[in-house]
Amino acid sequence: MSWLRRKFKAVKPNVNTSGMGKVTVSVVVCIVVVFSVVGVYWSSEPDPFDVVATAKEKAAAQGYLNNSKQLVVGYTTASTLHTIVQTLLDKPGGFITNDIMPPGLLMDNMPAWEFGVLVQSRDLARAFRKEFSRSQSQSTEDVNLKIAEPQFNFDTKSWALPSSESEYRRGNKELMGYLNRLAGETSNTSKAQFYARADNLSDWLSDVSTRLGSLSQRLSASVIDESAQQAETDENNRYVRTPWSKIDDVFYEARGTSWALVHILRAVEVDFFFTLQDKNALVSLRQIIRELEATQASIWSPMILNGSGFGLLANHSLVMASYVSRANTAIIDLRRLLEQG
Known part of the structure; x- marks a missing residue:
C-alpha cells in the first residue's frame, strides 16, 4: 500500500492557498472601496432650487404660462411640494430609506435626511387637502388631493410591490x-x-412649530449631564437623553426638515404675500427663512461632533438646535400676528 500512497501523493494538485487568499482580499477591498465611493456620492444633499423659476417652468411646460401671464395663487406652493417629492425620489441614489442592499443598507445619515423632508411633505400635503383647497369645513375635498395625501403617508421601508x-x-x-x-x-x-x-396658514404653521419644537428638544438632549439624571428621582421630570448612536440621525433629520421648510416658506411668501403684508408679517416670515437657511451651511467635519458644554470639541447638535429653536420662536410670533395682527 505504500506504493499506492506515493502514487496519490505524486498526483496531488499543488494548490497555492496564499495566492487565493490575496485574490480574495483584493476583491473584498475593491468592493469596500466601490461601496464607500458610491455611499459618499449618495450622501450628498440636493442643491437648493428657485421655487418661482421652477413653478414657472412647470406651468410653461403645461402651456399655462406666457410672458404676460402670472402664476395663479397657490401654484408656487403646490409646485414646490411636487418638486420636493420629485427631488427626494430622483436625487443621487434615489430613495435610500428602503434599500435592502449595500451601500444604501449601510447608510443612516441620508435616510434620516429623507425622513425629515418627507415629514414636511406629508404635513403640507395634509394642509392642502384639509385647508388650502377648501373654502370652509363643510366644503368638498379636492378629488386629486384626497388621493395624493394618503400616498405620501405610505410606509418608508417597503421595497417590494x-x-x-x-x-x-x-x-x-x-x-x-x-x-x-x-x-x-x-x-x-x-x-x-x-x-x-x-387662518389656513396659521393652522399649517402650528404643525411646523410642533415638529421644530420636538427636533430642538432632541438635538439639545444630546448633551444632558448624566449625573444630573441620576440625581433626579421624579419620573415626570426626568430628562430623556438622545442615544449616542442616534445623534447624527437626529442632526440630519433636522437638516432635511430645514431644507424642505426653506423652500416651502419661500413659496408661501409668494402665494400669501398680500395676506402677510396685511398682517405686517412679512418681516417675521423672512426672519424664519434666514434662520433655517443657516442650518444648510457646509459641514467641514467628517462626522457629527458632540462636544460637551464649553469643551474643546464643537457640538453640531447644539448649533443646529439653536437655529431650529430660534426659527420655532419666530413661527410662534408669526402665528400671533396672523391671528391678531
Whole structure:
C-alpha cells in the first residue's frame, strides 16, 4: 500500500492557498472601496432650487404660462411640494430609506435626511387637502388631493410591490393633476381652488412649530449631564437623553426638515404675500427663512461632533438646535400676528 500512497501523493494538485487568499482580499477591498465611493456620492444633499423659476417652468411646460401671464395663487406652493417629492425620489441614489442592499443598507445619515423632508411633505400635503383647497369645513375635498395625501403617508421601508417610491410617485402624479386643474381653463365644477387665508396658514404653521419644537428638544438632549439624571428621582421630570448612536440621525433629520421648510416658506411668501403684508408679517416670515437657511451651511467635519458644554470639541447638535429653536420662536410670533395682527 505504500506504493499506492506515493502514487496519490505524486498526483496531488499543488494548490497555492496564499495566492487565493490575496485574490480574495483584493476583491473584498475593491468592493469596500466601490461601496464607500458610491455611499459618499449618495450622501450628498440636493442643491437648493428657485421655487418661482421652477413653478414657472412647470406651468410653461403645461402651456399655462406666457410672458404676460402670472402664476395663479397657490401654484408656487403646490409646485414646490411636487418638486420636493420629485427631488427626494430622483436625487443621487434615489430613495435610500428602503434599500435592502449595500451601500444604501449601510447608510443612516441620508435616510434620516429623507425622513425629515418627507415629514414636511406629508404635513403640507395634509394642509392642502384639509385647508388650502377648501373654502370652509363643510366644503368638498379636492378629488386629486384626497388621493395624493394618503400616498405620501405610505410606509418608508417597503421595497417590494408596491414599493415606497411607486406610491410616492403616484401621489406626485395626483398633485400634478391638482396643479393642472388649478392653473388650467376648466369649468367651475372641476377647477381646483387655493385659499390664501391667514387662518389656513396659521393652522399649517402650528404643525411646523410642533415638529421644530420636538427636533430642538432632541438635538439639545444630546448633551444632558448624566449625573444630573441620576440625581433626579421624579419620573415626570426626568430628562430623556438622545442615544449616542442616534445623534447624527437626529442632526440630519433636522437638516432635511430645514431644507424642505426653506423652500416651502419661500413659496408661501409668494402665494400669501398680500395676506402677510396685511398682517405686517412679512418681516417675521423672512426672519424664519434666514434662520433655517443657516442650518444648510457646509459641514467641514467628517462626522457629527458632540462636544460637551464649553469643551474643546464643537457640538453640531447644539448649533443646529439653536437655529431650529430660534426659527420655532419666530413661527410662534408669526402665528400671533396672523391671528391678531
